[in-house]
Amino acid sequence: MRDTRGNRLLFQIGAILFALVIASLVLFLAGAHPLAAYKYIALGAVGSWDVASNVLVSWVPLLLATSGLLVTFTVGLWNIGIEGQITLGAIFTTWAMRLLQDSGWNPGIILTIAVLAGVLGGTLWALLAGALRTFGGVNEIFGGLGLNFVATALNIWLIFGPWKRPGVASMSGTLPFDRSLWMPIAAGSSRLTPATIAIAIVGIIVVYAMIEGTYFGLKLKAVGKNPRSAYILGISTWQNMMASFAICGVFAGLAGAVQVTAVYHRLIPSISSGYGYLGLMVALLVGYRASLAAPVALFFAALNVGSIQLPIVLKLDSSLAGVLQGTLVLFVILGHGVRARLLKKTKGTP
Amino acid sequence: MQVEVRGITKCFGAVRANDNISFTVPSSSIEGILGENGAGKSTLMKILSGFYSPDSGDILLDGKKVTIDDPADAIRQGIGMLHQDPLDFPPFKVIDDFILGKKGGLIPNRRAAIREFNELATRFDFSIDPESYVDTLTVGERQQLEILRLLWLGSRVLILDEPTTGISLPQKEKLFATLKKLAAEGMTVLFVSHKLEDVEALCNRATVLRQGRLVGTVEPPFDTKVLVEMMFGKEIPQEPKTQLRMGTTVLHAKHVDVEGIRIQIKNIDLRVRAGEVIGVAGMEGSGQTLFLSACAGLVQPVKGSLCLDEDEKDMTGKTYHEFRKKGVVYLPAARLEQALIPGLSLTEHFILSEGMKGLFIDRKKSEELAKSRISLFNIKGRPDSPVESLSGGNQQRALLALMRDPLKLILVEHPTRGLDVESTIYIWGKLKERCARGTAIVFISSDLDEILKYSDRVLVFFAGRVTLPLRASTLTVERLGRLIGGKDWDSIETEVSHA
Numbered sequence: 001m002r003d004t005r006g007n008r009l010l011f012q013i014g015a016i017l018f019a020l021v022i023a024s025l026v027l028f029l030a031g032a033h034p035l036a037a038y039k040y041i042a043l044g045a046v047g048s049w050d051v052a053s054n055v056l057v058s059w060v061p062l063l064l065a066t067s068g069l070l071v072t073f074t075v076g077l078w079n080i081g082i083e084g085q086i087t088l089g090a091i092f093t094t095w096a097m098r099l100l101q102d103s104g105w106n107p108g109i110i111l112t113i114a115v116l117a118g119v120l121g122g123t124l125w126a127l128l129a130g131a132l133r134t135f136g137g138v139n140e141i142f143g144g145l146g147l148n149f150v151a152t153a154l155n156i157w158l159i160f161g162p163w164k165r166p167g168v169a170s171m172s173g174t175l176p177f178d179r180s181l182w183m184p185i186a187a188g189s190s191r192l193t194p195a196t197i198a199i200a201i202v203g204i205i206v207v208y209a210m211i212e213g214t215y216f217g218l219k220l221k222a223v224g225k226n227p228r229s230a231y232i233l234g235i236s237t238w239q240n241m242m243a244s245f246a247i248c249g250v251f252a253g254l255a256g257a258v259q260v261t262a263v264y265h266r267l268i269p270s271i272s273s274g275y276g277y278l279g280l281m282v283a284l285l286v287g288y289r290a291s292l293a294a295p296v297a298l299f300f301a302a303l304n305v306g307s308i309q310l311p312i313v314l315k316l317d318s319s320l321a322g323v324l325q326g327t328l329v330l331f332v333i334l335g336h337g338v339r340a341r342l343l344k345k346t347k348g349t350p
Numbered sequence: 351m352q353v354e355v356r357g358i359t360k361c362f363g364a365v366r367a368n369d370n371i372s373f374t375v376p377s378s379s380i381e382g383i384l385g386e387n388g389a390g391k392s393t394l395m396k397i398l399s400g401f402y403s404p405d406s407g408d409i410l411l412d413g414k415k416v417t418i419d420d421p422a423d424a425i426r427q428g429i430g431m432l433h434q435d436p437l438d439f440p441p442f443k444v445i446d447d448f449i450l451g452k453k454g455g456l457i458p459n460r461r462a463a464i465r466e467f468n469e470l471a472t473r474f475d476f477s478i479d480p481e482s483y484v485d486t487l488t489v490g491e492r493q494q495l496e497i498l499r500l501l502w503l504g505s506r507v508l509i510l511d512e513p514t515t516g517i518s519l520p521q522k523e524k525l526f527a528t529l530k531k532l533a534a535e536g537m538t539v540l541f542v543s544h545k546l547e548d549v550e551a552l553c554n555r556a557t558v559l560r561q562g563r564l565v566g567t568v569e570p571p572f573d574t575k576v577l578v579e580m581m582f583g584k585e586i587p588q589e590p591k592t593q594l595r596m597g598t599t600v601l602h603a604k605h606v607d608v609e610g611i612r613i614q615i616k617n618i619d620l621r622v623r624a625g626e627v628i629g630v631a632g633m634e635g636s637g638q639t640l641f642l643s644a645c646a647g648l649v650q651p652v653k654g655s656l657c658l659d660e661d662e663k664d665m666t667g668k669t670y671h672e673f674r675k676k677g678v679v680y681l682p683a684a685r686l687e688q689a690l691i692p693g694l695s696l697t698e699h700f701i702l703s704e705g706m707k708g709l710f711i712d713r714k715k716s717e718e719l720a721k722s723r724i725s726l727f728n729i730k731g732r733p734d735s736p737v738e739s740l741s742g743g744n745q746q747r748a749l750l751a752l753m754r755d756p757l758k759l760i761l762v763e764h765p766t767r768g769l770d771v772e773s774t775i776y777i778w779g780k781l782k783e784r785c786a787r788g789t790a791i792v793f794i795s796s797d798l799d800e801i802l803k804y805s806d807r808v809l810v811f812f813a814g815r816v817t818l819p820l821r822a823s824t825l826t827v828e829r830l831g832r833l834i835g836g837k838d839w840d841s842i843e844t845e846v847s848h849a
Contacts, residue, residue, distance in 0.1 A: 213710050215701070218694075222702055226691040232682065233691075233702050233752070234674050 003343050011339050015331035022327045023320070032314050041321075044309030045302035053192040057263060059301040060200040061086070061255040065279030066293045067200075067207045068251025073288045074211055075244040076224035081129040081144020082252050083276035084151030085122040089256025090271040091155060092121025097177055097260070098163065107180050115257040122253020123246050125151065130245030134238045140245075156269055163267065173268035183262035193262040200258075201294075203251060208290035220244055252276065278304075281329045287336070300325055351412050351428055351506040351538050352377050353398070358407035360393055365768070367393040368404070369562040375555075377412075377506075380529060380539040382553035384546075386581055386633075386796055388767075390562040391542050395509050398540070399431035400424035411507075425451065430500030431509040434635075435612075436492040440485035447484050448499050470498045474528045489612060490521030497528065508532065509540045514548050515612065515635060515813070526552050544581075544633040545813075546574055546835035578831035582798050597624030598660045600759050600790045601645060601678070606654035610640045615814050618654070622759065622790045627781075628819065629801035630794045632811030632834055638794045639683075641816070642761045645792065646680040647673040658758070677758035683767060683794075685745045692738040696720050696731055696748060703752040727751040728776065743773030750780050760784065762793045766800065778804055798827045798834075812836045 024034035046052050065082055072079040079085075096117035100110045125147060132143035160169040183193040211217040219240055222230040227237045259271050282300055286292035307321035354374040360367050368390045375381040385391045396402045398409065400418040408415050411427060418424045424431070439447050449463045464480050471478055476494045484492065493513060500508060508529075514522050529539050529552065543549055549556050550572045558565040558580040565580045601622040608615050615637040622628060630638045643649040645656065647670040655666040658676055665673060670680065682688035690699065697720040701711060704719070720733035727747045731740045737748060746769060753760070765781065766774040781791055782804075795801050801808055807819040810833040817833065820842065832838050 209710075215706055215708065215711055218698055218701060218711065222691050222694060222698075225693045226687070228688050229691045230702075231670065232680060232689055233699070234671060234705060235702060236671065 008339070011335040012332060015335040016328065018331045019324065019328040022331075023324045026323055027316075027320065030316055032316055037310060037314060037316065037320065040309045040313050041303065041306035043306070045306030050190065051305060053189050055298070055302045055305045056197060057191050057193075058304055059298050060196045061258050061263070061273070061275045062278055062282065062301050063200045063294060063297040064203055064251050064255040064258065065275045066282045066297050067203045067290075068248035069279050069283040070207055070211065070288060070290050070293060071220070071244045071251075072248045073283055074217070074224050075220040075241055076227070077133075077241060077244065078141050079126070079129065079144060079245065079248050080141050080280070081126065081147045082248065082279065083272050083274070084144065084148035085125045085249050085252030086256040086259070086272040086276050087148075087151040087155050088125040089118035089122035089253030090260045090267060091151075091158060091256070092253070093118035093257040093260045094163070094174065094267040097181060101177060101181055110181060111183060111261055114261060115254065118257025118260070119250050119253040122251070122256060123249035126245045126249025126252065127242065130242045134242060155267065155271060159267060159269060171269060173264065173266045176266045181261075182265050183258075191263075196258045196262045199254060203254065204290065204294050211290055216243075278325070281325055285329050285332055353507055353538055353540070354410040354413070355394070355398070356408045356410065358394065358397060358404045358409075360397060360402060360404050366562045368397070370407070371559070371562075371564045373557055373564060373567060375538055375540065377538050378533050378536050379554045380533050380541055380552055382549035382556035383540055383542045383559065384544065384549060384556050384577060384581055385559035386544065388561070388796065389559040389581070391559055392511060394559070395431060395511060395540065395542055398424070398507075399429055399509055422451070425500070425503050425505065428504060428506035429509065430503065430505030430507065432493060432496050432500065432511065432513060434511045434513075434515065436489070436496050438484050438492055438496060440483075442484050443480070444478055444482055444484055444487070444495060445480040447495065448480065448502070451499065451503055466502060467498065470501060474498070474531070475524065488517070488521070490517035490525070493517065493521075493525065506536070507538045507540070509542070511542045512544070512635070513541070514543065514545060544835060546572075546577055546832075546837060549577075550574075574832060574835075574837060575828065578828055578835065582827055582831045597626065597788065597790075599662070600624050600659065602657040602662060603645060604655045604657065606641075606644060606651045606656065608637070608640050608644045608649060608651050610637065613637045613640065613814050615641055615811075615816060618816050620809070620819065622792060624758075624788045624790055625785050626790055626806045627785060627804055628790075628792045629805030629808045629822065630792060630811065631796075631798065631801050631808060631830055634796065636811035637814050637816070638811045639763060641811070642763065642792060642794060643680070645759075646670050646678055646761050648680060677756065679753055679757055679760055681749055681753075681760065681762040681765070683763035685742070685749060686738055689749055690737040690745060693736060695734045695736055696724065696729070697733040699737060699748065699752060703754070723751040727780070743769045746773065746777055750777060756787060757784065757789045760789055760791045762791065764795055765793050766795075766797070798830050801830065802827065810834060812839070815839070817842055
């Protein structure tokens with residue numbers, strides 16, 4: 001087999017079809033008609049302006065997480081710790097809001113400070129994972145996973161301890177902030193916040209430009225592809241790794257801040273909503289190419305929102321979105337592997 | 351067990367690592383397999399032990415044709431291989447490592463295994479505690495453990511790849527006694543080495559390989575001169591060398607000690623002068639790479655100091671990047687693993703090595719840079735070619751093209767390994783151009799002709815020992831070959847002190 005654009009596309013389409021077959025099988029076993037289920041997911045995602053805006057609400061933190069992960073993947077790091085970084089971003093944002101909510105300052109200023117505080121929280125948590133890796137020899141996957149648990153514990157402790165609702169602490173989180181301190185909602189919508197959408201779009205453009213067009217991005221690529229050679233070529237390796245951790249932390253922190261200021265308007269136990277892990281899947285699916293991140297993240301967000309319809313209409317569990325997303329990523333990566341093997345065979349190398 | 355190979359051929363791409371090799375080793379004998387680096391010894395042994403399958407040719411055990419599918423199959427058929435770096439499991443206990451390869455029930459019978467381990471160990475006078483951990487053993491003891499394990503698994507042919515590197519003298523004596531005992535009991539031993547004295551002390555016969563071909567088989571008493579000639583080829587008359595220039599000091603290594611995983615080099619004292627070429631000879635793994643890495647700050651010396659320039663600026667403990675800023679570069683032998691970045695294009699490599707300022711990459715300017723370098727260094731490739739798509743010779747040219755100008759010192763491993771004659775001449779032409787402009791070059795090579803042809807002075811490494819710099823004009827391939835094999839060291843050291 002030859003390495004052509006045509007057969008690459010063929011393998012990708014094949015992977016999507018396989019994923020649909022597996023998901024259909026799961027639906028069939030659950031006693032539902034697959035086509036009906038897909039129809040309801042589609043309707044649930046784009047059937048009305050209201051559900052479509054829900055998709056955008058979900059797209060923003062997912063795209064932010066993916067943007068950050070593209071940077072760490074470029075330098076060859078698996079920043080699993082992004083979940084914890086989002087949580088810390090949310091915690092720092094909540095902290096700033098709690099300090100300033102009664103200050104009487106302009107809500108715009110309070111929100112800006114809160115978002116910046118979130119950025120700080122995410123960055124610090126990411127740098128911690130980076131420092132563990134660089135100076136402690138802890139693989140970033142293990143370090144990140146550990147820090148995720150610490151972040152969750154810290155979050156729960158705050159919600160049930162120092163920041164608990166007056167009276168009784170609750171799984172539904174801290175007391176919501178005053179409506180004046182919500183991220184401004186677009187006219188005619190119930191949830192859409194143009195400011196956060198703008199942040200996400202600017203974010204992915206910055207990441208794209210950085211990776212594809214700057215010296216810094218090229219250095220990250222070099223370190224990611226071969227740290228030893230990069231070092232011999234005069235590129236600092238651990239410094240660039242730390243920098244990419246910090247950048248990913250910025251994006252994770254932004255995602256956390258968005259969750260608090262624009263989605264939940266309070267701190268809740270599952271504030272990261274799994275966007276970190278989902279972002280990892282999106283980054284894997286797009287093969288670390290920033291140009292594809294925005295549409296694929298939108299598709300994943302649509303699957304998430306659309307499948308909320310399933311329990312309502314078909315009495316199915318909404319986790320079907322996860323099944324679809326997971327099998328899709330698996331088959332696309334499997335397709336890459338199979339294709340690479342076939343290409344190698346043609347070349348005749350052992 | 352009698353081992354016979356018939357017409358074994360194995361190619362890696364265009365390289366014929368083994369070219370129609372045939373020989374027979376009778377049982378109860380120790381066969382030395384000699385040859386310089388790249389002669390094809392390891393490939394042949396890996397074919398015998400099931401790591402590779404030959405492209406053509408047969409293996410016969412006791413006169414019967416066999417096929418060996420993989421290393422486990424080799425052991426089933428009685429062929430055990432002791433690798434140069436022991437393939438054991440350092441975090442394991444000795445006894446667990448010992449029973450690992452054994453076929454058997456679900457639950458290993460550790461008590462019986464310990465008993466058998468101790469019996470075997472006593473037989474060969476090894477003292478290893480089966481309950482200790484593998485990583486607490488010395489290299490020699492790990493080797494003993496590996497021998498015991500292979501014997502226990504029923505090996506009747508034992509292949510040893512450079513087994514005397516990194517073990518102590520008493521351990522070596524014990525190893526030799528063990529091998530002789532095993533041979534007397536009917537074992538066939540294939541002993542791969544480049545140390546002439548080891549082969550002379552141990553082997554019943556020596557088979558010499560060169561450039562993938564069998565050169566011949568020699569019976570004792572061994573004549574070192576004949577062996578060296580067989581290993582390295584006939585003497586080639588050298589062209590007269592230009593007068594040695596004595597430029598200013600570029601690098602001064604003062605009583606440097608360097609330690610690697612298996613090797614220690616003590617007390618190297620070397621002054622490298624501007625414009626000169628120093629060749630570093632020695633069998634691979636004798637410490638050359640370690641020393642060169644230390645000269646570039648890639649490895650920190652454990653003792654001594656490294657100074658740059660005439661004013662002896664102390665650089666001990668500095669990183670490679672600081673050496674690089676001062677005009678020292680290191681070109682590793684493993685081009686794609688250690689020097690170039692597969693997946694990035696030639697243009698991207700040039701951008702990275704130039705260390706350009708600013709935020710955004712100037713695409714047009716960098717492509718022009720790449721084009722001019724490509725034509726200047728005669729690289730067969732386009733600016734957007736990924737480096738891994740280039741041939742070895744063109745990758746090496748790219749490496750040279752990536753070096754900045756001017757440079758003080760170029761440290762290079764095997765500058766022309768695997769390259770054709772044209773590329774070799776081209777690359778040395780480019781390096782010599784640098785020398786003419788005052789750059790000093792220190793290079794490692796296993797090609798003795800290359801060492802003699804291009805060096806002003808030569809350092810020889812042998813098992814962690816280093817000669818003082820020898821004038822290349824006073825050396826011949828034969829003398830160099832003997833030094834690399836560990837011969838004549840006493841005479842050389844006195845000669846140098848008289849010089």
